Amino acid sequence: MDELNKLEYKIGKFLRYGVAVSGLLILVGWLMSVKFAYTEAFYSFRVYDTFPLQKILALYLRNKNWGILISYLGLFCLISLPLIRVLLTGWLFFKQKDYLLSLIAFGVLGALVLSFGLGLKL
Amino acid sequence: MLPILLLLISIFAGFLGALLGLGGGLIVVPALTLIFGVDIRYAIAASLISIIATSSGAAASFLKDNLTNLRLAVLLEVGTVAGAIVGFVISSQINTTALYFLFGGLLLFSAVMMLRQKNDARAEMDHPWSKKLKLSGNFIDHHTQLEVAYNVAQVPLGLAAMFFAGILSALLGIGSGIFKVLAMDRAMKLPMKVSSATSNFMIGVTASASAGAYLLRGDIRPEIAAPVSIGIIIGSFVGGKVMPKMPAEIIRKIFVVVLVIVSIQMIMKGFQNG
Numbered sequence: 571m572d573e574l575n576k577l578e579y580k581i582g583k584f585l586r587y588g589v590a591v592s593g594l595l596i597l598v599g600w601l602m603s604v605k606f607a608y609t610e611a612f613y614s615f616r617v618y619d620t621f622p623l624q625k626i627l628a629l630y631l632r633n634k635n636w637g638i639l640i641s642y643l644g645l646f647c648l649i650s651l652p653l654i655r656v657l658l659t660g661w662l663f664f665k666q667k668d669y670l671l672s673l674i675a676f677g678v679l680g681a682l683v684l685s686f687g688l689g690l691k692l
Numbered sequence: 693m694l695p696i697l698l699l700l701i702s703i704f705a706g707f708l709g710a711l712l713g714l715g716g717g718l719i720v721v722p723a724l725t726l727i728f729g730v731d732i733r734y735a736i737a738a739s740l741i742s743i744i745a746t747s748s749g750a751a752a753s754f755l756k757d758n759l760t761n762l763r764l765a766v767l768l769e770v771g772t773v774a775g776a777i778v779g780f781v782i783s784s785q786i787n788t789t790a791l792y793f794l795f796g797g798l799l800l801f802s803a804v805m806m807l808r809q810k811n812d813a814r815a816e817m818d819h820p821w822s823k824k825l826k827l828s829g830n831f832i833d834h835h836t837q838l839e840v841a842y843n844v845a846q847v848p849l850g851l852a853a854m855f856f857a858g859i860l861s862a863l864l865g866i867g868s869g870i871f872k873v874l875a876m877d878r879a880m881k882l883p884m885k886v887s888s889a890t891s892n893f894m895i896g897v898t899a900s901a902s903a904g905a906y907l908l909r910g911d912i913r914p915e916i917a918a919p920v921s922i923g924i925i926i927g928s929f930v931g932g933k934v935m936p937k938m939p940a941e942i943i944r945k946i947f948v949v950v951l952v953i954v955s956i957q958m959i960m961k962g963f964q965n966g
Binding site: 574575578579581582583585586588589592593596597599600603604612615616617618620621622623625626638641642644645646648649650651652653655656659663670671674675677678681682684685686687688689690 | 694695729731733741751755758762767769770773774776777780824896897900901902903907909910914916922925
């Protein structure tokens, strides 16, 4: 493995732990809430309806449904992992004085962060 | 109990995906819509979560053996992320029927791709962008133990293909691995092993480009995404372990038949929905 790949391999191993932690949060949250009438929940997903995340979270917070909230935390952590990977990769290229590729990686990171905002607008 | 059944089906999807080198999305989305009657938009959003999990979890192993071209992956991610953003915007405008038809078409295309002969045509010349960014690489072929050096051709065409792959990823909740490998193999003339490893490495970033937006829009629901992602993680872990011992070719042929049947069902669901 060349030097760059060796360092990125370390980032990859960090991601593996990230997936384990996120997965654990999602699993724990799911097990805490699966005892509720879940069969009902599936029927409510037969028809699509836009319902922004902040309203969903407010509702679950009001009902003290901690299980679902922990699951959401796990989901958020999981979605953030590729962003962390790109951030660390950009920093890696910068350290290796590969400024053009570092700029490209940070550009990708910027686009990823902005893409989250689309969910609020659309 | 439906959530447990969903977990079991997701484990199976992850297992099959690992065995056949396919993303779980191709199995999860039809399963959620056809078996559980979930609206395709929730299914697509949940599928993206499982794709991020499997790609991020396996990133380290893709980097082994020097097969993943990290520099190329970073450049091509510009295309896939831009495409995924556009794909999310399109998903807000497109109607559900069109999504079913597109997905059905994708399954048919995947079935054809699984049957095709894989070429290993090589680039004779390095594209100027490849020279500038030092994208060409090398790896040790396990069979011959010889070092294989390769160039990267037609970088702009590869970027354009990645843009298209990104759109489909966001629109249909898939990793678009098939399109990425096709682009790297046919357009950029990379060795198949490099195309495959680099594509798998990029999939998580492509999926997260739209997953964040879907999450904030409220389309990713833990009631669905939790058992799906946990199941896919478990299934792909087990599938990866047993893969060398399984008769992959026979399973591949059976899966092609299943893909065709399911694609017809998805298209029919589109007609029912319309």
